[in-house]
Amino acid sequence: MKHRIVALAGLMALGVQPFQAQAQAQAATASGAAEAVAPIRVDLTRSSAGYNYFNRPGASLDQHDAAVRACLAEARKMSQPDDNGAAAAGAAGGLLGALVVGVIQGAVNGMQERRGVTANLENCMVVEGWRVVRLDEAEGKLLDALEQAELRAALADKVGVETPAGQVVRVFDNDAARGDTVVIGRAGDLDKVSLSLQALPETDAKPEPARKGPQPPRxxxxxxxxxxxxxxxxxxxxxxxxxxxxxxxxxxxxxxxxxxxxxxxxxxxxxxxxxxxxxxxxxxxxxxxxxxxxxxxxxxxxxxxxxxxxxxxxxxxxxxxxxxxxxxxxxxxxxxxxxxxxxxxxxxxxxxxxxxxxxxxxxxxxxxxxxxxxxxxxxxxxxxxxxxxxxxxxxxxxxxxxxxxxxxxVEPTATPVEAPASSPTAPETTTAPTPH
Structure with missing residues (x-):
């Protein structure tokens, strides 16, 4: 059976209301023979669509594997919040209803974790200087059907070339500083599992368990x-x-x-x-x-x-x-x-x-x-x-x-004050919320 994706472990989630992620992540630049796509809204909550692999000019296949493995380890540390919205729906159904809802909710949360880990794998790789390259549908399907060892061999001449065939659909460009980048929200749909991840050799090393650190004093x-x-x-x-x-x-x-x-x-x-x-x-x-x-x-x-x-x-x-x-x-x-x-x-x-x-x-x-x-x-x-x-x-x-x-x-304020009526910027509240 072909190795696809790994078990997940998370550390932390915070709580208020989520907001919707709306766009597919694809910020693209390309050079030479690589076909470019126009930069559009980057979305940190989902991985790029299509049959993709990671490329960095001059990198070897072993360096590629090491980078994917390191970023996968970081991605496993992250955790999607539980979506318990369906819990109330099963409450009226008694024990059986609660069990059914629990099974469904477990599947939903597992799906969200898989989506989250693939998004974070890609986020990590582009920060580390790798490019996301999308193959055309025909070639992508051929590679996707290969077993792990064959796929890894097929990627050997692709991961380190300067001008890869296909589309460079994402690179790191300080995207989070741009206002149109989706930086937070529910994990977006997973279209395809990265070919780079599928090609990663199996390892006996187990994911490092999440460790609860010391708690801060009052x-x-x-x-x-x-x-x-x-x-x-x-x-x-x-x-x-x-x-x-x-x-x-x-x-x-x-x-x-x-x-x-x-x-x-x-x-x-x-x-x-x-x-x-x-x-x-x-x-x-x-x-x-x-x-x-x-x-x-x-x-x-x-x-x-x-x-x-x-x-x-x-x-x-x-x-x-x-x-x-x-x-x-x-x-x-x-x-x-x-x-x-x-x-x-x-x-x-x-x-x-x-x-x-x-x-x-x-x-x-x-x-x-x-x-x-x-x-x-x-x-x-x-x-x-x-x-x-x-x-x-x-x-x-x-x-x-x-x-x-x-x-x-000489900036005298640092407290909520009312902005003048002529100010083009938003007036401030006088009772600012205090974080807990």
Missing amino acids: TARPPRALKPEEVAVNPGDALITVRLTGMAEQGGQSLIFTRQGPAPDIQPWESDGRPALFAVTLPTRGAARGDRTRAVTQTFAVPPGRWRLSAINAGPYFTHFCLGSSGFEARDGEAIYAGAIDLSGPDRRPDLTPRDDLLSPASPAAQAGVVHRIADWTYGDKEQCQGAYLYALDLAPAVGAAAETPATV
């Missing part, structure tokens, strides 16, 4: 956003201000910031017992009835250190930028303005230009003499992967943008 609980009258820099702390905007359909989404530990698998609170996470959540309500825009500005008092935007959360779905995240240093006694991130805009990179309504000299922070420094975003952090999806996100300023951004700003 002192390490995420801090709440400060109230206007609380904004002040205290010794031993740093202030971080983040502005988040979007539309009604993004309401409830959270950006999760984490503090860097001494190693990717060691949490900073293990040594100092202090918080290592805070989250900024977009409000679900507008500033006025019928207003579809959403906005909030929040400030958090946190331990000094390197803080990075690690993940985005929507409902039970959590996309972790564990393969490459962006962050900045927050030193003891200073205040950092991390910028404004628009979840509904064409670019998710933070806008580091301070807004006029955040410079009011009458604000409590200004009265307290708080001077904010513009965050110096840099890319390259890695973490232990967990959640539903894995990927990478580079938020470093675009070329030329850094020269236009002031190095420091």
